Amino acid sequence: MTIKERKALEKNEMREAILGAAKKLFLTEGYEKTSIRGIAEQIAYSPATIYQYFEDKDDIFLTIHIRAFDDLLLLLKTADSVENPIERLEDLGKIYITFALENPELYDLMFCMHAPMASLHTKKKEWNCGFETYDYLKSTIGECIEQKLIRSNNADLLTISAWGHLHGMLSLHIHERYQMLENVDIEQTIYASLSHLIDMLKA
Amino acid sequence: MTIKERKALEKNEMREAILGAAKKLFLTEGYEKTSIRGIAEQIAYSPATIYQYFEDKDDIFLTIHIRAFDDLLLLLKTADSVENPIERLEDLGKIYITFALENPELYDLMFCMHAPMASLHTKKKEWNCGFETYDYLKSTIGECIEQKLIRSNNADLLTISAWGHLHGMLSLHIHERYQMLENVDIEQTIYASLSHLIDMLKA
DNA sequence: AAAATTACTAAACAGTGTTTAATTTTACAA
């Protein structure tokens, strides 16, 4: 290992340490209360050092945002083995719902918060992780259409609609907008609504 | 008019001035960039004065949040004249979509942002405006069920589902998560998805 | 060992929401 290689490794370790501290604080304290000073304290470095490894605060959270998509996509791909595309579609929905319910803060960072998109914009980069996830869902819906398993042939409309449907319920739930439903198990209702949607779509 | 009455009037005018300045800055600059100092400057008073009329920053935005619900509910109620509940349901959807597309920042404040809910929580108040809107939508869906116009009889599930559906698409659109759809008119697709949903629900 | 490069940090800058204490303005009674 050359010195250059070791240095690159150390640089990487430091980046990981910063990301780890940031994610930990984000999950326990939330985005606003996660400060550069707080992250620096966690890893026992000065706040200024962070800026040698990340452009700014949003850059750190864009990285966490992208990695959360990697995690979600990995989970979604466990449904690849399901032959029937409409069954696979329902499985994808269940995996998506479970991910959101188990990681509400990360879900918020992925699909609601403005910060990571703003960071992409200033960097003039594209939202590849979002593109990938959309295409993945659309391809399964496309298979359903090809095999004439659903009552529609507009893949984009169905993908926008299905994704929007699940996201809406999850988003309202996570943001405490379903609080009037005291006698309803909202998490179970979201799963039920997915089944209801799939049933309605079936040819 | 007694002095007490005039004072109450002046107090009210000041509150309105603060709210007006806050709303203006919020709509043009966003929540984060709307500062107490900025609001104070707009109305030519010192920042400390604001705190004689509002508990804190979130209290100001909770008031704007509640008033936005008043506006939305007033718009929704223009559909009261539509006799057929399933037609009325579609109209409610259209009104809801149009409101969100025309007032994305306010929509965000009403259905996504954490600040107003946190303010309610610390005040130990209930989210009445949300309750009202939910009940209003549910009552129309209830009429559809009573008249056997739709293929389901679970009013809560349908209300959660339908509201979630529209909210999801609007939320993803507003938060720039549909940016991969360059060749799709997303706003038109949201309206189309509503019609599609209503068609699927019909008995 | 000296020079050059890299890594790190103390301190400062400009901003934030909020509180306190002092001041000005207004209201009321003598």
Next chain:
DNA sequence: TTGTAAAATTAAACACTGTTTAGTAATTTT
């Protein structure tokens, strides 16, 4: 009208925030 009490307003400070700069310390290269 004047003195006093009450209310309204504010300057200044507090404890934060993200970020930058300039200088120090450590490391690598010559």
